[in-house]
Amino acid sequence: MTEATAKQQTLSTTQAERKLAKAVERANQAFTEKNLRFTKLRQDVFEEIAATHASIGAYDILAKLAEKGTRLAPISVYRAIDALLEAGVIHRLESKNAFFACRRMDHRTGRRPIFLSCEKCNAVQEVDSEGIFDTIDRLAREASFHPRVKFVEVSGLCRNCESKKD
Numbered sequence: 001m002t003e004a005t006a007k008q009q010t011l012s013t014t015q016a017e018r019k020l021a022k023a024v025e026r027a028n029q030a031f032t033e034k035n036l037r038f039t040k041l042r043q044d045v046f047e048e049i050a051a052t053h054a055s056i057g058a059y060d061i062l063a064k065l066a067e068k069g070t071r072l073a074p075i076s077v078y079r080a081i082d083a084l085l086e087a088g089v090i091h092r093l094e095s096k097n098a099f100f101a102c103r104r105m106d107h108r109t110g111r112r113p114i115f116l117s118c119e120k121c122n123a124v125q126e127v128d129s130e131g132i133f134d135t136i137d138r139l140a141r142e143a144s145f146h147p148r149v150k151f152v153e154v155s156g157l158c159r160n161c162e163s164k165k166d
Helices: 003-033 040-052 058-067 074-087 132-142 159-164
Strands: 090-093 098-101 113-118 124-128 152-156
Touching: 003 040, 003 074, 040 058, 040 074, 040 098, 058 074, 074 090, 074 098, 090 113, 090 124, 132 152
Parallel strands: 113 152
Antiparallel strands: 090 098, 113 124
């Protein structure tokens, strides 16, 4: 490895660490605002989810924590995940039963995001729904249907995976 490559790698690691620290800070603030406790276990689970930039399953989180020397029962991870969901700092992809860190962290506008999930690398993006939920609500009312829709999830290929497609 050249000196320039090593320097670039160190810079990328430092940037990633700063982003993760900022995400943890925002999560801590969200817990405080909701009068919830951001325990060490919840922080550890959140860090594993936020560090991936993709969706990750509970057992993958459990394995990553075990690699770092923290052995837990699956129920402990699921309880931490439930608290993180309640605080709104992570989201669940229903189709994959996997979790990802909320990138927006400001849902106070009342606008719900759409989740764009890459089928290849598991990357997830949150994008503004731009009225899609209003349309769903209107159509449901017209059909005398009472939806419990919390999200819209769209699967496909992200820009990186699409460009690598043969």
